[in-house]
Amino acid sequence: MSQESTIEPTTGQARRTGEVFAAFLRLGLTSFGGPTAHLGYFREAFVEKRKWLSDRAYADLVALCQFLPGPASSQVGMALGLHRAGPLGMLAAWLAFTLPSAIVLVIFAFGADALLGQGATGWLDGLKAVAVAVVAQAVFGMAKSLTPDAARATIAVGVVVAVLLLPSALTQIGVIIVSGLIGLFFLRTEATTAGDDALHIRLPKWFGVACLVVFFVLLFGLPALYLATGDSTLRLVDMFYRAGALVFGGGHVVLPLLEAEVVQGGLVGQDAFLAGYGAAQAVPGPLFTFAAYLGAVTNEPPTGVTGAAIALVAIFLPSALLLLGVLPFWEQLRANPKMRRALTGVNAGVVGLLGAALYSPVFTSGVTSIMSFCIALVAWLALAKWKVPAWAVVIGGALLGAILL
DSSP states (O other): OHHHHHHHHHHHHHHHHHHHHHHHHHHHHHOOSOHHHHHHHHIIIIIIISOSSOHHHHHHHHHHHHHSSSOHHHHHHHHHHHHHHHHHHHHHHHHHHHHHHHHHHHHHHTTOGGGTOTTTHHHHHHHHHHHHHHHHHHHHHHHHHHOOSHHHHHHHHHHHHHHHHSOSHHHHHHHHHHHHHHHHHHOOOOOOOSSTTSOOOOOOHHHHHHHHHHHHHHHHHHHHHHHHHOOHHHHHHHHHHHHHHHOSSOGGGHHHHHIIIIITTTSSOHHHHHHHHHHHHTSSSOGGGHHHHHHHHOSSSSOHHHHHHHHHHHHHHHHHHHHHHHHHHHHHHHHSHHHHHHHHHHHHHHHHHHHHHIIIIIIHHHOOSHHHHHHHHHHHHHHHTSOOOHHHHHHHHHHHHHHHO
């Protein structure tokens, strides 16, 4: 009897961890289009298809990750893995979503340019068109549940206008704060219920505090250690850790910071940096995996596969520490009536952020001709009405792009 009770949780944990890994590996292989598109893929996979959590809980999680430094889509993915299968699920989600693009970029760093093909613009354009459909599906779906009345729809539209007219990471943070304040003082919220609306995060609060302490110790301690020792490995860890810890907005926002560190710091040439950036645009998964390429091509040790692994872990580590530091307090915070009102406004603001991203850069880069618009339209029809799996739509869009664009 006792043996069965010991084996069953272990078996269930392994099954859930494997489920998380398989789901995120599929996304890691097919999620083209950047962080906003990733959030659309995640919603389709985990809210609509698998029903791991509710639309409201997902929107709250997206809102939280918008506040935290680092790659928002990767943080959402890590939190979903943690929610489903605990710490091992979090690790499985990150590995499965991150490694496909990181491996391709490391191979590219060793000179395998043929993987991306000089004439591969057609299928890339097709994938960009599919991203338009994926993001549109996410925006429309979230708007239906999160901006059902005039007040919240007004917040969302106001955010779209502000972000498009004043595009910057500071604007994105500012509109989320303003949306929360409007929600706190002017919106009423519905009663919350436990169950599917909750994130199942079973981490003690002391562990969260410890992760936040480690985050700040590394942020301030790594530069001091490098200055004291001059160790090149510490230099690499410090550069990529700071890049992951200090950038808000994720994605392309990290590029100037990385350029300042590795190019101006003399570790990577400008041409190599730009070549790797171009390759990063052509692979699925998070743009932060560009760090693996940079770690592989640095001109002082550690370099190659070792440098790639160090850079990759270092740039994602701050996001993981912050997430683990905040999540043990998250359910208590989001259940608070005042916080609930603020989150109601923030969720409307998140819909606006996604709506702005739907236009720029997703639509402006994905729809460049009548044919690409037609591909985007067919992809949306397949996703929204025919309920075709997102991975199949991605493959179909790439094929159509290769043939027609």
